[in-house]
Amino acid sequence: LKSYFVNHPELRGDLEDVMIRLSLSSDTNIRSQLMAQIRAITSSNLLDISDKIKQILCERARDKIWEVRKEALDYLGHVYKKECHSTNWSNDTQKQLTWVANCIIHLYYQKTTQDKLLAERLLTFYLMPWDVNTDDKVRVLLTLYSNVDENAQRAIREMMHSKFLFRRQLVKLIDFCLQMTDPNIPNDEKQLIELKLVSLIHVIALRCLPNPDKNESVLKSFAVYAIKNHKQSLINTNESSILLIFKQAISDEIKSKETY
Incomplete structure (x- = not known):
């Protein structure tokens, strides 16, 4: 897939339609491999990810299989981390990053402990990265907290507690x-x-x-x-x-x- 995306940009629309159908496959391995392929072929720049790919990621972020959910959400977290260091977000970028953050944090309300731990991990490593200096971490946390919805804010408080x-x-x-x-x-x-x-x-x-x-x-x-x-x-x-x-x-x- 990566070679086609890179060398034949005119085929991207058709390939993305195929990927949407694959994302709905009943075979868990196909859905899981598709998440890995999306990570390989797409840029980490949020604005460069097409709406169709975002649709796939959004749907697989709620996949019934934990491994597939993990792949989708981990990639979304990676995208967020790359953008969160910036201090000048456009309105469109802020809107999409808020959607990503809400999508990840809402995972905390799932019933399984695995999902709760995954949400905590993604918060620590991507949404509020541990490897940034203290001043930036405070800014990133306040930006995150002020942008997400009330349910996500409550989840952040619960995770910290x-x-x-x-x-x-x-x-x-x-x-x-x-x-x-x-x-x-x-x-x-x-x-x-x-x-x-x-x-x-x-x-x-x-x-x-x-x-x-x-x-x-x-x-x-x-x-x-x-x-x-x-x-x-x-x-x-x-x-x-x-x-x-x-x-x-x-x-x-x-x-x-x-x-x-």
């Missing part, structure tokens, strides 16, 4: 793990801490992660490994503690760039 609570839960999890390695804490008290740790892991997996059963098992394995690793680091000073590394990474004083 959710991330805040998630960080607090991770801090508590790490503290419980550290307490399990503290030789000054009696075993009876450690048994109580262990129960709290197991309960917290269950809550985190259930409320904050996709595939709760699988990720609860993963978190438990991580906690066991981290506790063992920290005990070894107390004996061998040359070995770093993964718990202390994580605690530093999610501390309030850490900056986004330092975390990533």
